[in-house]
Amino acid sequence: MREQFPSLIVVVPLAAALLSPFIAYFSKTLVRWLAIAALLVSNISAVAVLIRVLNGGVWHYHFGGWAPPWGIEYVLDPLSATMAILVSFVALVVAIYSGPYVKDYAKLKAGIFYSLFLLLSVGLVGMMITGDVFNLYVFLEISSLAGYTLIAAGGNKATVAAFRYLLVGTIGASFYLLGIGFLYAVTGSLNMVDLAERLLPLLDSRVVIVAIVMIMLGFGIKMAAFPLHGWQPDAYTYSHPAATPLIAGVMGKVPAYAALRFFFFIMPATAGPVHKALQVMGILAAAGIIIGSVMAIAQKDFRRMLAYSSVAQIGYIVVGLAIGNSLALIGGVLHIINHAFMKSCLFVVAGGIRWRTGEYRIDNYMELNKKMPLTMGALIIAALSMVGLPPTAGFFSKWYLVLGAIEEGMWFYVAIIIISSLLNAIYFFRVLENIYMKKAEKEYKDIYKGRKLELPLQMLVPVVVLGIGILVLGIFNESLVTQVIQFAIPGGGL
Amino acid sequence: MLDFLTNSLIYWLFAILFLLGFFGILANNNFMKKLMAMNIMQVAVIIFFLLLGQKLGGTLPVIWGTDYVVEHYINPLPHALMLTAIVVSLSTTGVALALMMRIQDHYGDLEEDEILRRMNK
Structure with missing residues:
Protein backbone atom coordinates (compact mmCIF):
# COMPACT_ATOMS: atom_id res chain seq x y z
CA MET A 1 0.00 0.00 0.00
CA ARG A 2 2.67 2.50 0.96
CA GLU A 3 4.48 1.75 -2.27
CA GLN A 4 1.42 2.79 -4.28
CA PHE A 5 0.87 6.30 -2.90
CA PRO A 6 1.91 8.11 -6.10
CA SER A 7 -0.75 6.34 -8.11
CA LEU A 8 -3.39 6.96 -5.43
CA ILE A 9 -2.90 10.72 -5.89
CA VAL A 10 -4.32 10.41 -9.39
CA VAL A 11 -6.33 7.20 -9.47
CA VAL A 12 -8.66 7.83 -6.53
CA PRO A 13 -10.10 11.15 -7.80
CA LEU A 14 -10.26 9.74 -11.32
CA ALA A 15 -12.29 6.73 -10.20
CA ALA A 16 -14.51 8.99 -8.11
CA ALA A 17 -15.02 11.24 -11.16
CA LEU A 18 -16.26 8.31 -13.22
CA LEU A 19 -18.49 7.03 -10.40
CA SER A 20 -20.10 10.31 -9.39
CA PRO A 21 -22.85 10.58 -12.07
CA PHE A 22 -24.08 7.13 -11.02
CA ILE A 23 -23.89 7.81 -7.31
CA ALA A 24 -25.64 11.14 -7.79
CA TYR A 25 -28.59 9.16 -9.07
CA PHE A 26 -29.08 7.85 -5.53
CA SER A 27 -28.07 10.77 -3.38
CA LYS A 28 -26.71 14.25 -3.91
CA THR A 29 -25.19 14.44 -0.44
CA LEU A 30 -23.33 11.21 -1.02
CA VAL A 31 -21.74 12.42 -4.23
CA ARG A 32 -20.50 15.56 -2.52
CA TRP A 33 -18.92 13.54 0.26
CA LEU A 34 -17.45 11.18 -2.33
CA ALA A 35 -15.74 14.09 -4.07
CA ILE A 36 -14.44 15.48 -0.78
CA ALA A 37 -13.24 12.04 0.37
CA ALA A 38 -11.49 11.34 -2.93
CA LEU A 39 -9.65 14.65 -2.82
CA LEU A 40 -8.78 14.07 0.82
CA VAL A 41 -7.22 10.70 -0.02
CA SER A 42 -5.33 12.36 -2.84
CA ASN A 43 -4.11 15.08 -0.51
CA ILE A 44 -3.04 12.67 2.23
CA SER A 45 -1.19 10.51 -0.30
CA ALA A 46 0.62 13.58 -1.58
CA VAL A 47 1.67 14.52 1.96
CA ALA A 48 2.90 10.98 2.60
CA VAL A 49 4.84 11.07 -0.66
CA LEU A 50 6.45 14.40 0.24
CA ILE A 51 7.56 13.08 3.63
CA ARG A 52 9.11 10.01 2.06
CA VAL A 53 10.77 12.06 -0.69
CA VAL A 75 8.73 11.42 -10.86
CA LEU A 76 8.23 12.59 -7.31
CA ASP A 77 10.80 15.08 -6.17
CA PRO A 78 10.27 17.74 -3.50
CA LEU A 79 8.97 20.18 -6.12
CA SER A 80 6.34 17.94 -7.70
CA ALA A 81 5.22 16.53 -4.35
CA THR A 82 4.77 20.03 -2.90
CA MET A 83 2.81 21.12 -5.95
CA ALA A 84 0.63 18.01 -5.77
CA ILE A 85 -0.19 18.84 -2.16
CA LEU A 86 -1.00 22.42 -3.17
CA VAL A 87 -3.36 21.41 -5.98
CA SER A 88 -5.17 18.70 -4.08
CA PHE A 89 -5.52 20.94 -1.03
CA VAL A 90 -7.03 23.85 -2.95
CA ALA A 91 -9.30 21.42 -4.82
CA LEU A 92 -10.41 19.91 -1.52
CA ALA A 110 -24.88 17.74 -9.41
CA GLY A 111 -23.25 14.42 -10.30
CA ILE A 112 -21.85 15.78 -13.54
CA PHE A 113 -20.64 18.93 -11.82
CA TYR A 114 -18.60 16.91 -9.33
CA SER A 115 -17.44 14.56 -12.06
CA LEU A 116 -16.02 17.49 -14.02
CA PHE A 117 -14.63 19.09 -10.90
CA LEU A 118 -12.74 15.91 -10.03
CA LEU A 119 -11.52 15.51 -13.60
CA LEU A 120 -10.16 19.05 -13.47
CA SER A 121 -8.32 18.24 -10.24
CA VAL A 122 -6.99 14.97 -11.67
CA GLY A 123 -5.67 16.71 -14.75
CA LEU A 124 -3.95 19.41 -12.72
CA VAL A 125 -2.45 17.10 -10.12
CA GLY A 126 -1.38 14.66 -12.83
CA MET A 127 0.50 17.38 -14.69
CA MET A 128 2.40 18.04 -11.51
CA ILE A 129 3.74 14.55 -10.91
CA THR A 130 4.11 12.95 -14.31
CA GLY A 131 7.56 12.25 -15.71
CA ASP A 132 6.51 11.74 -19.30
CA VAL A 133 5.98 14.65 -21.69
CA PHE A 134 3.16 13.01 -23.64
CA ASN A 135 1.40 11.99 -20.45
CA LEU A 136 1.65 15.64 -19.48
CA TYR A 137 -0.19 16.53 -22.71
CA VAL A 138 -2.96 14.06 -21.89
CA PHE A 139 -3.38 15.49 -18.38
CA LEU A 140 -3.27 19.00 -19.83
CA GLU A 141 -6.15 18.12 -22.13
CA ILE A 142 -8.13 16.38 -19.37
CA SER A 143 -7.90 19.47 -17.19
CA SER A 144 -8.61 21.80 -20.09
CA LEU A 145 -11.70 19.94 -21.27
CA ALA A 146 -13.10 19.83 -17.75
CA GLY A 147 -12.15 23.49 -17.41
CA TYR A 148 -14.02 24.51 -20.58
CA THR A 149 -17.20 22.84 -19.42
CA LEU A 150 -16.98 24.23 -15.88
CA ILE A 151 -16.49 27.72 -17.32
CA ALA A 152 -19.42 27.20 -19.66
CA ALA A 153 -21.61 26.17 -16.70
CA GLY A 154 -21.63 29.81 -15.56
CA GLY A 155 -24.41 31.00 -17.89
CA ASN A 156 -24.91 32.44 -21.34
CA LYS A 157 -21.97 34.82 -21.35
CA ALA A 158 -19.83 32.02 -19.99
CA THR A 159 -20.61 29.76 -22.95
CA VAL A 160 -19.11 32.27 -25.34
CA ALA A 161 -16.12 32.80 -23.08
CA ALA A 162 -15.63 29.04 -22.82
CA PHE A 163 -15.88 28.55 -26.57
CA ARG A 164 -13.29 31.21 -27.26
CA TYR A 165 -11.05 29.71 -24.58
CA LEU A 166 -11.54 26.29 -26.18
CA LEU A 167 -10.26 27.56 -29.53
CA VAL A 168 -7.29 29.39 -28.04
CA GLY A 169 -6.53 26.59 -25.60
CA THR A 170 -6.54 24.00 -28.37
CA ILE A 171 -4.10 26.14 -30.35
CA GLY A 172 -1.87 26.15 -27.27
CA ALA A 173 -2.15 22.41 -26.77
CA SER A 174 -1.46 21.76 -30.46
CA PHE A 175 1.68 23.87 -30.29
CA TYR A 176 2.80 21.96 -27.22
CA LEU A 177 2.11 18.62 -28.92
CA LEU A 178 4.01 19.71 -31.99
CA GLY A 179 6.89 20.85 -29.79
CA ILE A 180 7.22 17.47 -28.12
CA GLY A 181 6.86 15.89 -31.57
CA PHE A 182 9.97 17.80 -32.63
CA LEU A 183 11.80 16.70 -29.49
CA TYR A 184 10.73 13.10 -30.10
CA ALA A 185 11.95 13.32 -33.69
CA VAL A 186 15.50 14.25 -32.65
CA THR A 187 15.83 12.19 -29.47
CA GLY A 188 13.42 9.28 -29.85
CA SER A 189 12.28 9.56 -26.27
CA LEU A 190 9.37 11.07 -24.34
CA ASN A 191 10.62 10.39 -20.84
CA MET A 192 11.77 13.56 -19.06
CA VAL A 193 14.92 12.11 -17.47
CA ASP A 194 15.85 10.41 -20.71
CA LEU A 195 15.14 13.57 -22.72
CA ALA A 196 17.35 15.65 -20.45
CA GLU A 197 20.27 13.36 -21.17
CA ARG A 198 19.76 13.08 -24.90
CA LEU A 199 19.00 16.76 -25.52
CA LEU A 200 22.24 18.03 -24.00
CA PRO A 201 24.40 17.74 -27.16
CA LEU A 202 21.53 18.84 -29.42
CA LEU A 203 20.56 22.09 -27.75
CA ASP A 204 21.75 24.40 -30.50
CA SER A 205 20.17 22.49 -33.37
CA ARG A 206 17.37 24.25 -35.21
CA VAL A 207 14.83 21.55 -34.43
CA VAL A 208 15.28 21.99 -30.70
CA ILE A 209 15.09 25.77 -30.96
CA VAL A 210 11.78 25.54 -32.83
CA ALA A 211 10.55 23.02 -30.26
CA ILE A 212 11.46 25.37 -27.40
CA VAL A 213 9.54 28.22 -29.04
CA MET A 214 6.49 26.02 -29.61
CA ILE A 215 6.45 24.62 -26.08
CA MET A 216 6.84 28.10 -24.65
CA LEU A 217 3.98 29.35 -26.82
CA GLY A 218 1.76 26.46 -25.73
CA PHE A 219 2.39 26.97 -22.03
CA GLY A 220 2.18 30.73 -22.45
CA ILE A 221 -1.34 30.42 -23.81
CA LYS A 222 -2.35 27.95 -21.13
CA MET A 223 -1.05 30.05 -18.24
CA ALA A 224 -2.37 33.29 -19.77
CA ALA A 225 1.00 35.01 -19.78
CA PHE A 226 1.00 38.42 -21.42
CA PRO A 227 0.42 38.89 -24.40
CA LEU A 228 -1.38 35.53 -24.74
CA HIS A 229 -3.95 36.29 -22.04
CA GLY A 230 -6.85 37.38 -24.28
CA TRP A 231 -9.11 34.47 -23.31
CA GLN A 232 -8.55 34.80 -19.59
CA PRO A 233 -10.55 37.78 -18.21
CA ASP A 234 -13.86 36.64 -19.71
CA ALA A 235 -13.30 33.04 -18.66
CA TYR A 236 -12.49 33.89 -15.04
CA THR A 237 -15.28 36.45 -14.79
CA TYR A 238 -18.16 34.37 -16.04
CA SER A 239 -17.22 30.82 -15.05
CA HIS A 240 -19.24 28.75 -12.58
CA PRO A 241 -18.80 30.46 -9.19
CA ALA A 242 -18.18 27.19 -7.37
CA ALA A 243 -15.34 26.27 -9.72
CA THR A 244 -13.76 29.70 -10.25
CA PRO A 245 -11.51 29.54 -7.16
CA LEU A 246 -9.93 26.34 -8.47
CA ILE A 247 -9.77 27.51 -12.09
CA ALA A 248 -8.34 30.92 -11.26
CA GLY A 249 -6.22 29.78 -8.38
CA VAL A 250 -4.53 26.70 -9.74
CA MET A 251 -5.24 26.17 -13.43
CA GLY A 252 -3.00 29.04 -14.49
CA LYS A 253 -0.14 28.02 -12.21
CA VAL A 254 0.15 24.42 -13.38
CA PRO A 255 1.45 25.28 -16.88
CA ALA A 256 3.84 27.72 -15.21
CA TYR A 257 5.14 24.83 -13.14
CA ALA A 258 5.35 22.65 -16.27
CA ALA A 259 7.36 25.38 -17.97
CA LEU A 260 9.71 25.43 -14.99
CA ARG A 261 10.10 21.68 -15.32
CA PHE A 262 10.80 21.89 -19.05
CA PHE A 263 13.21 24.78 -19.01
CA PHE A 264 15.16 24.01 -15.86
CA PHE A 265 15.02 20.25 -15.45
CA ILE A 266 14.83 18.92 -19.01
CA MET A 267 16.91 21.62 -20.65
CA PRO A 268 19.65 23.65 -19.00
CA ALA A 269 18.43 27.23 -18.76
CA THR A 270 21.70 28.90 -17.88
CA ALA A 271 22.90 29.23 -21.48
CA GLY A 272 21.89 28.62 -25.05
CA PRO A 273 18.48 29.05 -26.68
CA VAL A 274 16.43 28.45 -23.52
CA HIS A 275 18.18 31.35 -21.81
CA LYS A 276 17.44 33.69 -24.71
CA ALA A 277 13.82 32.55 -24.95
CA LEU A 278 13.35 33.11 -21.22
CA GLN A 279 14.77 36.62 -21.54
CA VAL A 280 12.11 37.43 -24.13
CA MET A 281 9.43 35.92 -21.91
CA GLY A 282 10.76 37.95 -18.99
CA ILE A 283 10.51 41.28 -20.82
CA LEU A 284 6.99 40.42 -22.00
CA ALA A 285 6.04 39.35 -18.47
CA ALA A 286 7.34 42.67 -17.13
CA ALA A 287 5.10 44.47 -19.61
CA GLY A 288 2.26 42.14 -18.57
CA ILE A 289 2.77 42.96 -14.90
CA ILE A 290 2.31 46.67 -15.55
CA ILE A 291 -0.48 46.35 -18.11
CA GLY A 292 -2.39 43.74 -16.08
CA SER A 293 -2.25 45.97 -13.00
CA VAL A 294 -3.34 49.07 -14.92
CA MET A 295 -6.21 47.15 -16.52
CA ALA A 296 -7.21 45.86 -13.08
CA ILE A 297 -7.45 49.44 -11.81
CA ALA A 298 -9.84 50.25 -14.65
CA GLN A 299 -12.33 47.45 -13.85
CA LYS A 300 -15.65 47.88 -12.07
CA ASP A 301 -16.44 44.17 -11.79
CA PHE A 302 -14.59 42.63 -8.83
CA ARG A 303 -14.11 39.28 -10.57
CA ARG A 304 -12.73 40.91 -13.73
CA MET A 305 -10.39 42.99 -11.63
CA LEU A 306 -9.06 39.79 -10.06
CA ALA A 307 -8.71 38.21 -13.48
CA TYR A 308 -6.54 41.06 -14.76
CA SER A 309 -4.52 40.97 -11.59
CA SER A 310 -3.87 37.27 -12.35
CA VAL A 311 -2.23 38.32 -15.61
CA ALA A 312 0.12 40.46 -13.55
CA GLN A 313 0.75 37.77 -10.94
CA ILE A 314 1.60 35.12 -13.55
CA GLY A 315 4.09 37.70 -14.77
CA TYR A 316 5.93 37.50 -11.44
CA ILE A 317 6.37 33.76 -11.83
CA VAL A 318 7.69 34.16 -15.38
CA VAL A 319 10.02 36.93 -14.20
CA GLY A 320 11.31 34.49 -11.60
CA LEU A 321 12.09 31.99 -14.37
CA ALA A 322 13.67 34.70 -16.50
CA ILE A 323 16.04 35.84 -13.76
CA GLY A 324 16.88 32.21 -13.28
CA ASN A 325 19.22 32.14 -10.27
CA SER A 326 18.28 30.04 -7.27
CA LEU A 327 16.91 32.96 -5.19
CA ALA A 328 14.60 34.03 -8.02
CA LEU A 329 13.50 30.44 -8.60
CA ILE A 330 12.66 30.10 -4.91
CA SER A 344 -8.56 31.19 -4.57
CA CYS A 345 -9.20 33.06 -1.31
CA LEU A 346 -10.19 36.20 -3.22
CA PHE A 347 -12.48 34.31 -5.58
CA VAL A 348 -14.02 32.40 -2.68
CA VAL A 349 -14.76 35.76 -1.06
CA ALA A 350 -16.11 37.21 -4.30
CA GLY A 351 -18.33 34.15 -4.74
CA GLY A 352 -19.54 34.41 -1.16
CA ILE A 353 -20.50 38.06 -1.56
CA ARG A 354 -22.28 37.27 -4.80
CA TRP A 355 -24.06 34.30 -3.24
CA ARG A 356 -25.44 36.42 -0.43
CA THR A 357 -26.16 39.78 -2.05
CA GLY A 358 -25.99 39.09 -5.79
CA GLU A 359 -23.45 41.89 -6.17
CA TYR A 360 -20.19 41.76 -8.05
CA ARG A 361 -19.63 45.45 -8.80
CA ILE A 362 -17.08 47.06 -6.52
CA ASP A 363 -19.19 50.23 -6.26
CA ASN A 364 -21.94 48.25 -4.54
CA TYR A 365 -19.76 46.65 -1.88
CA MET A 366 -20.57 49.32 0.73
CA GLU A 367 -20.77 48.36 4.40
CA LEU A 368 -20.27 44.67 3.71
CA ASN A 369 -18.04 44.55 6.79
CA LYS A 370 -21.12 44.78 8.97
CA LYS A 371 -22.83 41.91 7.23
CA MET A 372 -19.85 39.62 6.69
CA PRO A 373 -17.03 40.42 9.14
CA LEU A 374 -15.11 37.15 8.83
CA THR A 375 -15.24 37.09 5.04
CA MET A 376 -14.04 40.67 4.90
CA GLY A 377 -11.22 39.76 7.29
CA ALA A 378 -10.08 37.09 4.83
CA LEU A 379 -10.40 39.64 2.03
CA ILE A 380 -8.14 42.08 3.89
CA ILE A 381 -5.50 39.41 4.48
CA ALA A 382 -5.58 38.33 0.83
CA ALA A 383 -5.51 41.93 -0.40
CA LEU A 384 -2.55 42.85 1.81
CA SER A 385 -0.81 39.70 0.60
CA MET A 386 -1.41 40.68 -3.03
CA VAL A 387 0.05 44.12 -2.33
CA GLY A 388 2.94 42.44 -0.52
CA LEU A 389 2.94 43.62 3.08
CA PRO A 390 4.64 41.44 5.71
CA PRO A 391 3.82 39.12 7.40
CA THR A 392 1.43 37.92 4.69
CA ALA A 393 2.69 35.37 2.18
CA GLY A 394 2.83 37.67 -0.84
CA PHE A 395 5.61 39.77 0.67
CA PHE A 396 8.07 36.91 0.86
CA SER A 397 7.79 35.67 -2.70
CA LYS A 398 8.30 39.21 -3.97
CA TRP A 399 11.21 39.57 -1.55
CA TYR A 400 12.98 36.53 -2.97
CA LEU A 401 12.31 37.72 -6.52
CA VAL A 402 13.79 41.13 -5.73
CA LEU A 403 16.81 39.56 -4.02
CA GLY A 404 17.37 37.34 -7.05
CA ALA A 405 17.09 40.27 -9.43
CA ILE A 406 19.57 42.32 -7.36
CA GLU A 407 22.02 39.42 -7.31
CA GLU A 408 21.93 39.25 -11.10
CA GLY A 409 22.09 43.03 -11.38
CA MET A 410 18.74 43.16 -13.20
CA TRP A 411 17.50 46.44 -11.77
CA PHE A 412 14.80 46.65 -14.39
CA TYR A 413 12.89 43.80 -12.75
CA VAL A 414 13.38 45.31 -9.29
CA ALA A 415 11.75 48.51 -10.49
CA ILE A 416 8.91 46.61 -12.16
CA ILE A 417 8.12 44.60 -9.03
CA ILE A 418 8.08 47.68 -6.81
CA ILE A 419 5.96 49.75 -9.21
CA SER A 420 3.47 46.93 -9.61
CA SER A 421 3.17 46.56 -5.82
CA LEU A 422 2.09 50.20 -5.72
CA LEU A 423 -0.42 49.59 -8.51
CA ASN A 424 -1.75 46.55 -6.60
CA ALA A 425 -2.17 48.78 -3.58
CA ILE A 426 -4.26 51.22 -5.63
CA TYR A 427 -6.83 48.71 -6.78
CA PHE A 428 -7.09 46.69 -3.62
CA PHE A 429 -7.33 49.69 -1.31
CA ARG A 430 -10.10 51.03 -3.54
CA VAL A 431 -12.07 47.85 -2.82
CA LEU A 432 -11.34 48.07 0.90
CA GLU A 433 -12.31 51.75 0.91
CA ASN A 434 -15.65 50.91 -0.65
CA ILE A 435 -16.29 48.22 1.93
CA TYR A 444 -29.23 45.77 -0.97
CA LYS A 445 -30.74 42.39 -1.52
CA ASP A 446 -29.76 39.90 1.16
CA ILE A 447 -30.86 36.29 0.99
CA TYR A 448 -29.24 35.22 4.22
CA LYS A 449 -30.34 37.95 6.62
CA GLY A 450 -30.71 37.41 10.35
CA ARG A 451 -28.89 34.09 10.50
CA LYS A 452 -26.27 33.39 13.10
CA LEU A 453 -23.49 32.82 10.56
CA GLU A 454 -22.70 35.24 7.78
CA LEU A 455 -22.50 32.48 5.17
CA PRO A 456 -23.44 28.79 5.25
CA LEU A 457 -20.80 26.85 7.18
CA GLN A 458 -19.66 25.03 4.05
CA MET A 459 -18.72 28.36 2.47
CA LEU A 460 -17.41 30.02 5.59
CA VAL A 461 -14.90 27.29 6.41
CA PRO A 462 -13.04 27.55 3.06
CA VAL A 463 -12.97 31.34 3.34
CA VAL A 464 -11.43 31.18 6.80
CA VAL A 465 -9.08 28.29 5.98
CA LEU A 466 -7.67 30.04 2.92
CA GLY A 467 -7.38 33.35 4.76
CA ILE A 468 -5.51 31.77 7.65
CA GLY A 469 -3.50 29.73 5.13
CA ILE A 470 -2.09 32.93 3.65
CA LEU A 471 -0.96 34.09 7.09
CA VAL A 472 0.51 30.70 7.96
CA LEU A 473 2.38 30.54 4.64
CA GLY A 474 3.77 33.99 5.38
CA ILE A 475 4.81 33.35 8.96
CA PHE A 476 6.29 29.92 8.34
CA ASN A 477 7.75 30.76 4.96
CA GLU A 478 11.30 30.42 6.19
CA SER A 479 10.87 26.83 7.27
CA LEU A 480 9.00 26.13 4.03
CA VAL A 481 11.91 27.50 2.03
CA THR A 482 14.73 25.88 4.02
CA GLN A 483 13.02 22.52 4.50
CA VAL A 484 11.27 21.98 1.17
CA ILE A 485 11.65 24.49 -1.64
CA GLN A 486 15.41 24.75 -1.31
CA PHE A 487 15.63 21.10 -2.33
CA ALA A 488 13.01 21.54 -5.00
CA ILE A 489 14.83 23.90 -7.34
CA PRO A 490 17.56 22.71 -9.70
CA GLY A 491 21.03 22.97 -8.28
CA GLY A 492 19.84 23.68 -4.75
CA GLY A 493 20.81 21.46 -1.86
CA LEU A 494 19.82 17.93 -2.76
CA MET B 1 14.55 17.90 -57.01
CA LEU B 2 13.82 14.23 -56.46
CA ASP B 3 15.43 14.58 -53.06
CA PHE B 4 13.07 17.42 -52.23
CA LEU B 5 10.05 15.43 -53.40
CA THR B 6 10.91 12.31 -51.44
CA ASN B 7 12.31 13.84 -48.27
CA SER B 8 11.02 17.29 -47.46
CA LEU B 9 7.90 17.89 -49.53
CA ILE B 10 5.66 16.05 -47.10
CA TYR B 11 6.89 18.22 -44.20
CA TRP B 12 6.16 21.36 -46.22
CA LEU B 13 2.66 20.05 -46.88
CA PHE B 14 2.21 19.38 -43.17
CA ALA B 15 3.40 22.89 -42.31
CA ILE B 16 1.02 24.42 -44.85
CA LEU B 17 -1.89 22.39 -43.46
CA PHE B 18 -1.06 23.39 -39.88
CA LEU B 19 -0.75 27.08 -40.71
CA LEU B 20 -3.92 26.91 -42.80
CA GLY B 21 -5.79 25.73 -39.73
CA PHE B 22 -4.15 28.36 -37.55
CA PHE B 23 -5.01 31.09 -40.05
CA GLY B 24 -8.56 29.78 -40.31
CA ILE B 25 -9.14 30.10 -36.56
CA LEU B 26 -7.85 33.66 -36.60
CA ALA B 27 -9.44 34.89 -39.80
CA ASN B 28 -12.94 33.43 -39.74
CA ASN B 29 -15.77 35.16 -37.99
CA ASN B 30 -18.14 32.22 -37.81
CA PHE B 31 -17.73 29.85 -34.86
CA MET B 32 -18.48 26.78 -36.98
CA LYS B 33 -15.77 27.69 -39.46
CA LYS B 34 -13.37 28.35 -36.59
CA LEU B 35 -14.08 24.87 -35.25
CA MET B 36 -13.45 23.30 -38.65
CA ALA B 37 -10.17 25.17 -38.93
CA MET B 38 -9.26 23.94 -35.44
CA ASN B 39 -9.85 20.36 -36.60
CA ILE B 40 -7.64 20.90 -39.63
CA MET B 41 -4.89 22.08 -37.32
CA GLN B 42 -5.22 19.05 -35.07
CA VAL B 43 -5.18 16.70 -38.06
CA ALA B 44 -1.98 18.35 -39.25
CA VAL B 45 -0.31 17.58 -35.92
CA ILE B 46 -1.52 13.98 -36.10
CA ILE B 47 -0.12 13.61 -39.63
CA PHE B 48 3.21 15.02 -38.45
CA PHE B 49 3.49 12.37 -35.76
CA LEU B 50 2.58 9.61 -38.20
CA LEU B 51 5.37 10.81 -40.49
CA LEU B 52 7.84 10.23 -37.66
CA GLY B 53 6.87 6.56 -37.49
CA GLN B 54 7.25 6.01 -41.24
CA LYS B 55 10.20 4.08 -42.64
CA LEU B 56 11.14 3.24 -46.23
CA GLY B 57 10.55 -0.47 -46.78
CA GLY B 58 9.03 -1.00 -43.35
CA THR B 59 5.94 -3.08 -42.78
CA LEU B 60 3.29 -3.34 -40.06
CA PRO B 61 4.74 -3.59 -36.56
CA VAL B 62 3.61 -7.20 -36.06
CA ILE B 63 6.36 -9.81 -35.91
CA TRP B 64 6.64 -11.47 -39.33
CA GLY B 65 7.69 -15.08 -38.91
CA THR B 66 11.19 -15.11 -37.53
CA ASP B 67 12.11 -11.63 -38.75
CA TYR B 68 13.39 -9.71 -35.72
CA VAL B 69 15.25 -6.94 -37.61
CA VAL B 70 14.05 -3.55 -36.35
CA GLU B 71 14.57 -1.86 -39.72
CA HIS B 72 11.90 -4.03 -41.33
CA TYR B 73 9.10 -2.60 -39.20
CA ILE B 74 7.71 0.91 -38.91
CA ASN B 75 7.77 2.60 -35.51
CA PRO B 76 4.42 1.94 -33.80
CA LEU B 77 4.87 4.42 -30.95
CA PRO B 78 3.73 7.57 -32.80
CA HIS B 79 0.63 5.72 -33.95
CA ALA B 80 -0.19 4.73 -30.40
CA LEU B 81 0.33 8.31 -29.24
CA MET B 82 -1.90 9.61 -31.98
CA LEU B 83 -4.74 7.31 -30.97
CA THR B 84 -4.81 9.32 -27.74
CA ALA B 85 -4.53 12.59 -29.64
CA ILE B 86 -7.43 11.58 -31.88
CA VAL B 87 -9.57 10.86 -28.81
CA VAL B 88 -8.62 14.25 -27.40
CA SER B 89 -9.49 15.93 -30.68
CA LEU B 90 -12.82 14.10 -30.79
CA SER B 91 -13.80 15.14 -27.29
CA THR B 92 -12.70 18.73 -27.90
CA THR B 93 -14.92 18.81 -30.97
CA GLY B 94 -17.78 17.31 -28.95
CA VAL B 95 -17.50 19.92 -26.21
CA ALA B 96 -17.21 22.67 -28.80
CA LEU B 97 -20.34 21.51 -30.62
CA ALA B 98 -22.27 21.34 -27.36
CA LEU B 99 -21.17 24.87 -26.47
CA MET B 100 -22.11 26.05 -29.94
CA MET B 101 -25.62 24.64 -29.56
CA ARG B 102 -26.03 26.62 -26.35
CA ILE B 103 -24.72 29.76 -28.03
CA GLN B 104 -27.05 29.29 -31.01
CA ASP B 105 -30.00 28.73 -28.64
CA HIS B 106 -29.42 31.89 -26.69
CA TYR B 107 -28.00 34.33 -29.20
CA GLY B 108 -29.58 32.89 -32.35
CA ASP B 109 -26.34 33.46 -34.18
CA LEU B 110 -22.84 32.05 -34.56
CA GLU B 111 -21.06 35.15 -35.90
CA GLU B 112 -18.45 36.21 -33.38
CA ASP B 113 -18.69 40.00 -33.73
CA GLU B 114 -22.48 39.91 -33.41
CA ILE B 115 -22.33 37.71 -30.29
CA LEU B 116 -19.66 39.86 -28.65
CA ARG B 117 -21.69 42.98 -29.36
CA ARG B 118 -24.73 41.48 -27.64
CA MET B 119 -22.69 40.00 -24.82
CA ASN B 120 -21.19 43.34 -23.78
CA LYS B 121 -24.41 45.28 -24.12
Missing part, protein backbone atom coordinates in the same frame (compact mmCIF):
# COMPACT_ATOMS: atom_id res chain seq x y z
CA LEU A 54 12.29 14.50 1.79
CA ASN A 55 13.78 11.63 3.75
CA GLY A 56 14.71 9.25 0.98
CA GLY A 57 15.38 11.26 -2.18
CA VAL A 58 13.65 11.34 -5.55
CA TRP A 59 11.05 8.62 -6.05
CA HIS A 60 10.58 7.15 -9.55
CA TYR A 61 7.26 5.37 -9.64
CA HIS A 62 6.81 3.08 -12.65
CA PHE A 63 3.18 3.00 -13.62
CA GLY A 64 1.93 -0.55 -14.19
CA GLY A 65 5.42 -1.90 -13.59
CA TRP A 66 6.72 -0.83 -17.01
CA ALA A 67 10.25 0.46 -16.76
CA PRO A 68 11.03 3.79 -18.44
CA PRO A 69 11.67 4.92 -21.14
CA TRP A 70 9.01 2.51 -22.48
CA GLY A 71 6.53 2.86 -19.66
CA ILE A 72 5.17 5.98 -18.04
CA GLU A 73 6.83 6.95 -14.81
CA TYR A 74 5.80 9.43 -12.16
CA VAL A 93 -11.22 23.29 -0.02
CA VAL A 94 -13.11 24.41 -3.11
CA ALA A 95 -15.03 21.11 -3.19
CA ILE A 96 -16.26 21.86 0.33
CA TYR A 97 -17.10 25.40 -0.74
CA SER A 98 -19.23 24.23 -3.68
CA GLY A 99 -21.93 22.73 -1.42
CA PRO A 100 -24.51 25.55 -1.32
CA TYR A 101 -24.26 26.07 -5.09
CA VAL A 102 -25.20 22.54 -6.04
CA LYS A 103 -27.91 22.22 -3.38
CA ASP A 104 -30.64 23.29 -5.78
CA TYR A 105 -29.34 21.29 -8.73
CA ALA A 106 -31.08 18.28 -10.18
CA LYS A 107 -29.42 15.01 -9.21
CA LEU A 108 -27.74 14.31 -12.50
CA LYS A 109 -26.50 17.88 -12.83
CA GLY A 331 10.65 33.30 -5.34
CA GLY A 332 8.90 31.92 -8.41
CA VAL A 333 8.00 28.60 -6.78
CA LEU A 334 6.91 30.35 -3.59
CA HIS A 335 4.78 32.69 -5.67
CA ILE A 336 3.08 29.76 -7.39
CA ILE A 337 2.07 28.46 -3.94
CA ASN A 338 1.20 31.86 -2.45
CA HIS A 339 -0.74 33.09 -5.42
CA ALA A 340 -2.75 29.87 -5.60
CA PHE A 341 -3.84 30.56 -2.01
CA MET A 342 -4.41 34.29 -2.49
CA LYS A 343 -6.38 34.06 -5.71
CA TYR A 436 -15.17 49.96 5.10
CA MET A 437 -15.33 53.72 4.56
CA LYS A 438 -18.33 54.46 2.39
CA LYS A 439 -21.88 54.58 3.65
CA ALA A 440 -24.47 52.47 1.90
CA GLU A 441 -27.07 54.68 0.26
CA LYS A 442 -29.71 52.07 -0.30
CA GLU A 443 -30.62 48.68 1.08
